[in-house]
Amino acid sequence: MNLPPLVQSFVLHFGEMGSRWGINRTVGQIYALLYVTPEPLNADQIVESLGISRSNVSMSLRELQAWNLVLLKHLPDDRRDFFTTPDDVWQILRTLAEERKKREVDPTLSVLREILMQQPASDAERHAQERMAEMHGLIERLTTWYDDVKKLETDRLATLLTLGAKVTRLLEAKDKIVSLGRSKRSPDKA
Amino acid sequence: MNLPPLVQSFVLHFGEMGSRWGINRTVGQIYALLYVTPEPLNADQIVESLGISRSNVSMSLRELQAWNLVLLKHLPDDRRDFFTTPDDVWQILRTLAEERKKREVDPTLSVLREILMQQPASDAERHAQERMAEMHGLIERLTTWYDDVKKLETDRLATLLTLGAKVTRLLEAKDKIVSLGRSKRSPDKA
């Protein structure tokens, strides 16, 4: 591997983290390299930079494409494939969230749904189904929220993030106003 | 493996998903089993239920404990260890988020910080640092938000989730009120 020291640290770190993130070392390294490099790179440049086999680069790029984490570019008068990552880190975040959901959450959601359709044949199964229903309920809530939030334009999403838990204060305020209005017109029965 | 069919489906699914979630098959299966079983189980019961070796169970329980996903219980007049999962799925979610952040995000954050401290020695390094700064900024924003939100009590968190993107409407309303107030007193210069 022959890279500027700062780049190398970054690339090696992504390689090490790869396994924790559900990708492998090479995939992590290639992603990191593309991310910090200003111009798109072709496969041979990656081979050169990371000191790995051509076939490994080919397979890893395919993997990164499956994750939608990489863009294929073509330069004029050059028939080689060049690759980069999207510039916008928010877009990267969205892609990452979408793909992880698809791989890590959706399959479980559908298995849970399937099991919950069945008739329990014992107390054990009845109890198990109850627990699965709780899990299913939580996951559904989370994914509904996610589907909702992912539609926001980036600057609104950023606002939402910055606001964080402060939103609840806003909610409290709203509650007060609402209950105030209600108490004027028709006070709570409880 | 000798389990009621519904339980078995669930357990096998968690086993299969294990690798995608960064845990292994056995750990996933044990977790699933404990999650749906009403009473705490001891190691031998797990061996029995899943048909795996005693030592594997021991190691996997240790792993689950490292994740804080499992509770150790003791029954009176029985010196064996019994295990369950917490009842509250929201609590489980919090633990999961915390542990994944610790393992998957924090190390990268600290590597980024370290690299960003260094003096770039070339244009390539300068550009790479800019990209890393973008990534660092985004991750910091996300973790700040997370630190903020995780402090909320569960019902507030649930409200926030249910509200989802609708919050932005509330924000728009607030913006209007604020800008209205401002325009009365001292209109924008821009």
Place this chain on the structure above:
DNA sequence: CAGTTATTTCAGTAATTACTGAAATTACGA
């Protein structure tokens, strides 16, 4: 079309990770 370059595929091998059984350790109870 033949020759050249770029990319992919895939069988074999290397590296890593998961699991087992036997032995060691720990924690009691008589």
Place this chain on the structure above:
DNA sequence: TCGTAATTTCAGTAATTACTGAAATAACTG
């Protein structure tokens, strides 16, 4: 203290995953 039950450790092996090099395929060019 000795014996027994519970748990852990760990060396060896099995299973899985990652990677390579050679061969095949695809995409162009003259």
